[in-house]
Amino acid sequence: MAALTGLQALYPPDRCLVGAAPLKSFESDGLTAFKAKPRAVVLPETADEVIATVRWCAEHQVPFVARGSGTSLSGGSLPVADGIVIGLNRLNRIIEIDPDDRIAVVEPGVVNAHVSAAAAPHGLYYAPDPSSQVICTIGGNVAFNSGGAHCLKYGMTSNHVLGVKAVLATGEVVTFGGRSRDELGPDGTGLFCGSEGLFGVALEITLNLLPPPEAFHTVLAGYHSLEAAGEAVAAIIDSGLLPGALEIMDALTIEAAEAAVQCNYPKGAAAVLIVELEGSRERLEHERPQLTNLLKKTQPFETHIAQNTAERLNIWRGRKSAFSAVGRLSPDFIVQDGVVPRTRLGEALRRIDEMSRETGIRVANVFHAGDGNLHPLILYNGSEPGALERAESLAARILRLCLELGGSITGEHGVGMEKREFLPEMFDEATMAHFQEIRRAFDPALIANPGKMFPGSEAPALGHQGVHPLEQKGVISRE
Amino acid sequence: MNEPTSLREISDCITDHRRVAVAGARTKPRLSRASADATLMSLAKYTGITDYQASEFTIVVRAGTPMAEVIATLAERGQYLPFDPLWVKRGATVGGTIAANASGPGRIRFGGIRDFIIGATVIDGRGQSLRSGGKVVKNAAGFDTPKFMVGTLGRWGAIAEATFKVFPRPPYSASRIWQCADHEEARQRIAQVARSRWEPTAIEYLPKERQIWVRLSGPEKAANGLLEDVGGEPGPSEADWAAYNELTWADNPGSLIRVPLSLNIMPTLLAELESPDHRLRVGGAGSTLWINSADDCEIESVLRRHHLKGLNHRDNAAPLRWGVWRDQKVDRALQAVFDPDHRFTAFC
Incomplete structure (x- = not known):
């Protein structure tokens, strides 16, 4: 391994961290079960510093990991042992908002929610809203193609990225896409999104902005069974309505949310369904009665329609608190992120329930029902010997179930460290080899975030670390 | 001309020939002009909707399937591809539409073809069949090569099959025409309508006529209510839009x-x-x-x-x-991954 001298020459000492103590907080990310010690952490303030750092890494064949706020739930920003961490939080300038072109050009360290805040005075917003949007950064969102609660209607991060300027692992600075919503030639922007940091580091990202929906119609319905809630989703989808969000929580999650934020969900519900329609006032006037009639037929035992913004936010408060709330039920939990075809949600949940009974491990279920994205929360106590391993093994069975039903191992968290052993179960040998070749076209020396997405590399130690401190405070959540 | 009817035949056709030009119905002829020594491979006979799950909002189609057939099948279940594929009546195929990134006016609402392709089977220059993406509307596993193939013009591989996300089709659409004094006024009004609460499904500009065509879609009463707000003159009919999408x-x-x-x-x-x-x-x-x-x-x-x-x-x-086209080293490296033997350089 090359001496750090050349790298240290690029930064003042307070922005090139070495030694055990300052590096401690970079050893892990949102997937707290893993940790690894980097050799140094650099905190660039300009794109040129990022480029110089990557070129130094390329020249000396030193692995690096780009990191934003470190909220990855798949261990995507976990350091490579003895590699360099490039902390991008100081590249947090919103370079430009153009209200007529309806774009924002941002640096990778800009926090997701700050984009919408900056666009709001122009009557625009940035649609992708992963749950940690108050802290997670656009660079990380692009790398992992983050989702959120609105993906059925609006798509994922990649559907809102028009262009990326990046420094690749070779040191080459490239541009994909740009300001136009049209493009000629291969969609390099689309390929870069979701590449999990394996290609290089984004320096400038051009985002598509949208006018926010004029009005919302938010309904909370309580059901006596999960199955009934699932059937309600099917009825809504088949009716031709296109809700902005369709979310389901099960009894265990409701209990936790109730204890945490007193959201006043229907008492005794085995499941609650949140449906949110959105659009112009004229559209909602038409769709509101349509939804009411539909829901009536699905026989919820209690229905609550938000009459104003405060009531709407209260409904969402229960949902958004769910993950940190479940943390109160158990010292630790693993969140899964599998996807099943929406029509097989019922079957998936039934089988997860069977696995839970069989293993004696509690599983709470929260999911984006509209797009079949499950988030089973597998509860365990990390201080019990073998508990983490047992929870991991149940998580693995759930992922395989998703594949068996024709779905995916990840809807929005990415493969990262966590699910890399499962990627070859989703794609055949030729396609896996092709992915590796694509990666090598960007990074022939395999120094950009190695050990993620692809199986077989040396794994850092799996250990019990407890819940992420920010999660305990309810700032971030694992969905 | 070769007209394979299976994945195996597509693969064999690629590996059996030194230089292969992939084409569909050739509705965009300049995009598939091939050199004299090239073998033309038309996917127009590799057709069929292999899986349509209306309740999942997904459809899987072979490359040679005419877009018109896909649109008609979706319409039977009240669904559609919101990006208005182009040249549909002239016979544009699924593969050609993806390869040419041929999205029409409707793309302004929910995005273009890149935003609706969620999976693909591609035969590369070595004749390998590569399946990436998935059959579910939300998926973050693996590199997004289906999206990457949009706009590749047959130069990177033969798109053999694609999976699309589809949406419920709005029951009604109606349009207005805004007459502008000059292009600057047009720019301002386009920006205004694109930021409006109206959720327009088309905003097209005819420079010579100085006209903006605005289309709204949704429940009839709602769309008509909003149109009063939009103002302007009664606009293009469904037939006008259909002709427009044929260019x-x-x-x-x-x-x-x-x-x-x-x-x-x-x-x-x-x-x-x-x-x-x-x-x-x-x-x-x-x-x-x-x-x-x-x-x-x-x-x-x-x-x-x-x-x-x-x-x-x-x-x-x-x-x-x-x-001005970019020339980046990485693009050449990627091209070598998809087509190491330069078989798809048959176009000229």
Whole structure:
């Protein structure tokens, strides 16, 4: 391994961290079960510093990991042992908002929610809203193609990225896409999104902005069974309505949310369904009665329609608190992120329930029902010997179930460290080899975030670390 | 001409020939002009909707399937592809539409073809069948090569099958025409409507006529209510839009060049290109400039001046690429991954 001298020459000492103590907080990310010690952490303030750092890494064949706020739930920003961490939080300038072109050009360290805040005075917003949007950064969102609660209607991060300027692992600075919503030639922007940091580091990202929906119609319905809630989703989808969000929580999650934020969900519900329609006032006037009639037929035992913004936010408060709330039920939990075809949600949940009974491990279920994205929360106590391993093994069975039903191992968290052993179960040998070749076209020396997405590399130690401190405070959540 | 009817035959056709030009119905002839020593491989006989799950909002289709068939099948279940694929009546296929990234006016609402392709089977230059993406509407596993294939023009691999996300089709659409004094006023009004609460499903500009066409879609009562707000004159009919999506306005001799654009430079560019010889359209709320012209001598210099690139879809006598195209090392490295033996260089 090359001496750090050349790298240290690029930064003042307070922005090139070495030694055990300052590096401690970079050893892990949102997937707290893993940790690894980097050799140094650099905190660039300009794109040129990022480029110089990557070129130094390329020249000396030193692995690096780009990191934003470190909220990855798949261990995507976990350091490579003895590699360099490039902390991008100081590249947090919103370079430009153009209200007529309806774009924002941002640096990778800009926090997701700050984009919408900056666009709001122009009557625009940035649609992708992963749950940690108050802290997670656009660079990380692009790398992992983050989702959120609105993906059925609006798509994922990649559907809102028009262009990326990046420094690749070779040191080459490239541009994909740009300001136009049209493009000629291969969609390099689309390929870069979701590449999990394996290609290089984004320096400038051009985002598509949208006018926010004029009005919302938010309904909370309580059901006596999960199955009934699932059937309600099917009825809504088949009716031709296109809700902005369709979310389901099960009894265990409701209990936790109730204890945490007193959201006043229907008492005794085995499941609650949140449906949110959105659009112009004229559209909602038409769709509101349509939804009411539909829901009536699905026989919820209690229905609550938000009459104003405060009531709407209260409904969402229960949902958004769910993950940190479940943390109160158990010292630790693993969140899964599998996807099943929406029509097989019922079957998936039934089988997860069977696995839970069989293993004696509690599983709470929260999911984006509209797009079949499950988030089973597998509860365990990390201080019990073998508990983490047992929870991991149940998580693995759930992922395989998703594949068996024709779905995916990840809807929005990415493969990262966590699910890399499962990627070859989703794609055949030729396609896996092709992915590796694509990666090598960007990074022939395999120094950009190695050990993620692809199986077989040396794994850092799996250990019990407890819940992420920010999660305990309810700032971030694992969905 | 080779017309394979299975994945195996597509693969064999690629590996059996030194240079292969992949084509569909050739509705954009300039995009598939092949050199004399090339083998033409048409996927027009590799057809069929292999899986349609209306309740999942997904459809899986083979490349040679006419888009018209896909649209008709979706319509039976009240669904559609919201991006208005182009040249559908002229026979455009699924594969050709993806390869040419041929999205029409509707893309302004929920995105273009790149935003609706969620999975693909691609046969690469070694004849390997590669399946990526998935059959569910939300998926973050593996590299997004289905999206990458959008716009590859057959130069990176043969798109054999694709999975699309589909949406419920709005029951009703109606349009208005706004007459503008000049291109700058048009720019401002396009920006205004694109930021409006109306959720427009088309914003197209006809520079010569100084007209903006605005389309709203949704429940009939709601759309009509909003149209009162939109103002303007009663606009193009469904038939007008259908003709527009065939680009019938450009049925004249000469090139048909498509230029990715952003709204703010539209007025300047239009002023520089305005001439009785050029027929122009600006699509997707200022996203695409189409130029149809038989006298294209100054187009190249205008595009270069603004660092824009253009692609000629028609007129085999004129160049394919116009303006300024990026040349990045990584693009060449990627091309070598998809086509190491340069089989897909058959186009000229």
